[in-house]
Amino acid sequence: MRYLLPLLLASPALAEGPAVPNFVAEPGGIAHEFTGEWEFMVGGGVAAFDCSGDDLPDIFLSGGTAPSALYRNLSGAALSFAKAEDSGLEMDMVSGAYPLDIDADGITDLAVLRVGESRLMRGLGDCKFEDASATWGFQPHDLWTTAFAATWEKGADWPTLAFGSYIDRTEDLFPWGSCTENLLYRGRKGQFDAPLPLKPSFCPLSMLFTDWNRSGTPALRVSNDREYYKGGQEQMWHVAPAEPPRLYTPDEGWARLRIWGMGIASNDLNGDGFPEYVLTSMADTKLQTLAEPGPETKPRYADVALAKGATAHRPYIGEELKPSTGWHAQFADVNNDGYADLFLAKGNVSEMPDFAMKDPNNLLLQRPDGTFEEAGDRAGVASTLTGRGAALADLNGDGWLDLVVVNRNGPTEVWRNGGTDTAANWVALVPLMEGQPNRNAANAWVELRAGDRVQRQEVLIGGGHASGMLVPVHFGLGGADAAEARVIWPDGTEGAWVPVEVNETTGLAK
Numbered sequence: 001m002r003y004l005l006p007l008l009l010a011s012p013a014l015a016e017g018p019a020v021p022n023f024v025a026e027p028g029g030i031a032h033e034f035t036g037e038w039e040f041m042v043g044g045g046v047a048a049f050d051c052s053g054d055d056l057p058d059i060f061l062s063g064g065t066a067p068s069a070l071y072r073n074l075s076g077a078a079l080s081f082a083k084a085e086d087s088g089l090e091m092d093m094v095s096g097a098y099p100l101d102i103d104a105d106g107i108t109d110l111a112v113l114r115v116g117e118s119r120l121m122r123g124l125g126d127c128k129f130e131d132a133s134a135t136w137g138f139q140p141h142d143l144w145t146t147a148f149a150a151t152w153e154k155g156a157d158w159p160t161l162a163f164g165s166y167i168d169r170t171e172d173l174f175p176w177g178s179c180t181e182n183l184l185y186r187g188r189k190g191q192f193d194a195p196l197p198l199k200p201s202f203c204p205l206s207m208l209f210t211d212w213n214r215s216g217t218p219a220l221r222v223s224n225d226r227e228y229y230k231g232g233q234e235q236m237w238h239v240a241p242a243e244p245p246r247l248y249t250p251d252e253g254w255a256r257l258r259i260w261g262m263g264i265a266s267n268d269l270n271g272d273g274f275p276e277y278v279l280t281s282m283a284d285t286k287l288q289t290l291a292e293p294g295p296e297t298k299p300r301y302a303d304v305a306l307a308k309g310a311t312a313h314r315p316y317i318g319e320e321l322k323p324s325t326g327w328h329a330q331f332a333d334v335n336n337d338g339y340a341d342l343f344l345a346k347g348n349v350s351e352m353p354d355f356a357m358k359d360p361n362n363l364l365l366q367r368p369d370g371t372f373e374e375a376g377d378r379a380g381v382a383s384t385l386t387g388r389g390a391a392l393a394d395l396n397g398d399g400w401l402d403l404v405v406v407n408r409n410g411p412t413e414v415w416r417n418g419g420t421d422t423a424a425n426w427v428a429l430v431p432l433m434e435g436q437p438n439r440n441a442a443n444a445w446v447e448l449r450a451g452d453r454v455q456r457q458e459v460l461i462g463g464g465h466a467s468g469m470l471v472p473v474h475f476g477l478g479g480a481d482a483a484e485a486r487v488i489w490p491d492g493t494e495g496a497w498v499p500v501e502v503n504e505t506t507g508l509a510k
Contacts, residue, residue, distance in 0.1 A: 018365035018373060019420035021335045023380040023403060026416040028079030030071055034388065034406050036064035039115045039169055041350050042146055042205055042225075042262075044388030044406040045096025045466025048395075049108045051127040055505065057393045057471050058127060059404060060089060060097050060110065061412055068094040068112075072127055075396035079416050088129035089121060096389060096466025098148045102136070102159055103190070104439040108470055111161065113145040118163060137191035143180050144169050149462025151209035151218050152438035152490065153241045158187025159437075160239065162220055162462075163195075164204035167228050177230040179203040182222070184245055198222075198245060202232030206264040208463040209239070211443055212290075213297050214273060216492045218443045220245070223261030223279055233258050234279070236299060253298025259286065260325075263465040267331035267340045268456045270370060275458060277301075278310070280326030280344060280465070282355060285312045309372045312344050312362045317377050318384070320356040325349060328390040328465040332401050334379075334417060336424035336476030338455065339366040345387035345405055345465070358384040361405065385410040389467035394474065399426040399503055401474060406467075425480060428472035428505040431459060431487045436510075438490055445488040446473045446508070449497065450480040472505050 034044040044064065048057040056073040059081065063069065070089045071081040089110065096113040103109065107123035109132070117140035122132035133140060147164030163185070168178035179202050183195035202224035209218040220237040234257040236248045248254035260282040266275040274293045279286040287305035290297055305311045314324050328345040335341065344362040348355055360382035364372035376382040385407040395402040400417035407413065427448060431441040440459070447456040455475050461468060477483055480502075486495040487508050500506045 018337060018339070018341070018367055018375070019335045019422040019424070020365065020375045020378045021400065021420050022418040023415035024418050025380070025413065026079045027412075027414045028075065029081045030059065030412055030414055032061045032063070032069050032412045033066055033410060034062055034064045034412070035066045035409055038172055039144060040064035040095065040408065042166060042388075043095025043113070043115075043466045044408050045113065045464075045468070046389050046391045046404050046406050047097040047099050047110060047468050048391040048393040048404070049099035049470040051108055051123060056397055057395055057469070061406060062094040062096050062389070062466065063092065064095070065092065067092055070127060073395060077396065077398070079395055079402065079414060084127050087127055088131070091119070095146060096148070098150070098461060098468030099470040100150050100159065100442070100461050101439050104437050106439065111148055111150070113148055113163070113466060115144050115169065117142055118145045137193075138185065139192070139194060141181070141183065141195070146466065147204040147207040147222070148468070149207040149209045149220060151239070151442055151461070153186070153239065154217065154491070155241055156188065157437045158190060158192070160187065161185040161192070162198070162207050162209070164207050164222060165201070166203050166205070166225075176228055179229050179232070184239070196245065198237060200232065202229035202235065203227075205262045206463055206465055208264045208266065208460060209443060210266055210275060210458060210460065212236075212275060212299060216490075219248070221264060221277070223259075223264050225260050225262065226258045227260055234261060248299055253300040255300060259284065262327050263329040264463045265329035265331050265342070266458060266460065266463065269340060269366070271454065273456070278329045278331070278342060280329045282325045283313055283323035285310060285326055285344065308370060310342060310364055312364065315356050315359055316362075316374050317360050317382055318358050320358050322354060322356040324359050325355050327388050328467055330390065330392050330464060332392040333474065333476035334363065334392065334401050335365060335420050336400065336426045336478065337422070338450070338453070338476045338478040338480070339368060341365045342372060343390065343392055343403070345390045347386035347388060347408060360384050361387055381415055383413055385413065389465050391467055391469055393469055393471045394428065399428070423479060425477040425502045427475045427477060427483055427485065427500050427502060429475070429485055429500065430472045430505065430507045432507055433489065433510045440470060441487065441490060441510070443490045446485065447488065448475045448483055448485045450477055450483040477502060
């Protein structure tokens with residue numbers, strides 16, 4: 001991987017699609033299940049990150065009542081994994097995980113979500129970890145933890161972490177109205193302060209620090225499950241340095257929305273410089289875009305899922321007509337045509353009779369006009385197991401994004417992306433702020449320009465469903481054979497455009 005300094009290069013226009021990628025089931029030695037009943041009807045996350053230093057993502061899998069497991073990536077052309085023994089990550093009651101470099105030492109750490117006390121695991125190198133919760137002053141609570149997000153606030157030398165929790169698990173006979181506290185941990189000088197409660201808390205299943213209005217100060221979006229809260233709604237919090245967190249209000253443009261919120265994903269789909277958001281739910285998927293984008297915009301969103309063909313509201317194969325249940329959501333260009341596609345993991349909560357039991361995953365391919373076309377069955381990923389968390393990442397370094405899906409009380413599924421029949425180039429970019437607290441540039445914007453079109457992605461720690469990744473930022477290029485990139489860093493500094501090699505991973509250093 002090379003790190004580049006600013007230069008300038010023009011490039012040709014992108015080709016159009018969508019071409020359907022060929023996913024091949026290829027577990028590569030991964031044999032793992034996320035198991036459990038009441039306390040594990042939600043959760044089931046996967047984390048993808050390189051802990052071995054070979055530039056291939058290793059895979060950490062939550063286990064629920066089974067032990068969690070780390071698999072080292074040994075892939076060549078074919079996918080291959082070996083279970084890491086004595087990694088320090090073998091623990092029970094794990095619902096999900098998110099990788100991040102908490103102490104900026106260049107070795108990835110892991111926030112492990114548990115039913116019980118969550119943990120901050122410090123990376124030691126060579127895929128070994130130790131529990132650093134006490135060392136770092138992290139005060140976990142005994143909660144059913146289901147959501148996580150992280151950012152570095154302006155001027156901070158240590159990250160800010162948000163943990164979302166679900167219901168009071170002792171109220172199993174009547175859980176409605178028993179949502180427990182969400183907690184915000186601010187860090188400084190190598191320690192986390194006592195957590196701040198984010199009240200009211202409404203049973204979130206996904207959280208995301210995101211710079212929704214490009215102000216340079218990320219807000220915390222929280223997607224909540226209406227099944228168990230009383231009087232709740234979707235939320236977004238102001239999180240400004242040295243100020244108590246506070247909710248966005250209707251006076252500021254925040255509109256009341258109540259869904260069975262399960263997953264969040266973000267991408268600038270329409271090229272206006274502002275992110276769109278997909279929110280998974282039961283019987284419905286929301287695709288939100290700013291109603292009035294601009295420098296003085298308010299957080300007022302229009303739902304364009306129906307217009308864009310991204311509702312994913314019921315199974316598209318088989319004979320099931322009952323509504324779908326969506327979990328993990330992720331935007332990623334799986335066919336490398338230059339347009340972000342959308343993957344949704346699906347599965348009934350347990351045996352809810354009003355919802356589909358055989359509920360295939362969605363793979364919605366984006367067309368150049370911004371609409372989506374279902375291709376999960378043609379691509380080979382329309383599994384009807386009980387999906388939960390997932391990760392789309394290039395597992396073997398060939399430039400095509402592969403797929404891992406964790407299923408509840410079923411085997412973890414792994415698919416290798418065999419590409420398409422249409423030639424398509426790609427670029428993978430690694431923003432890096434060496435020697436700074438926010439080493440991996442969380443909440444930076446990475447932009448890629450080919451011809452007259454710019455793609456952009458925000459670097460995020462959070463979202464999805466109990467599943468996180470710390471991997472290069474991937475862009476498809478279609479038939480374009482030249483491109484340039486830049487980073488708008490978290491402090492607002494705009495890097496210069498630099499030429500990047502096509503079909504390679506390139507570092508962009510500040």
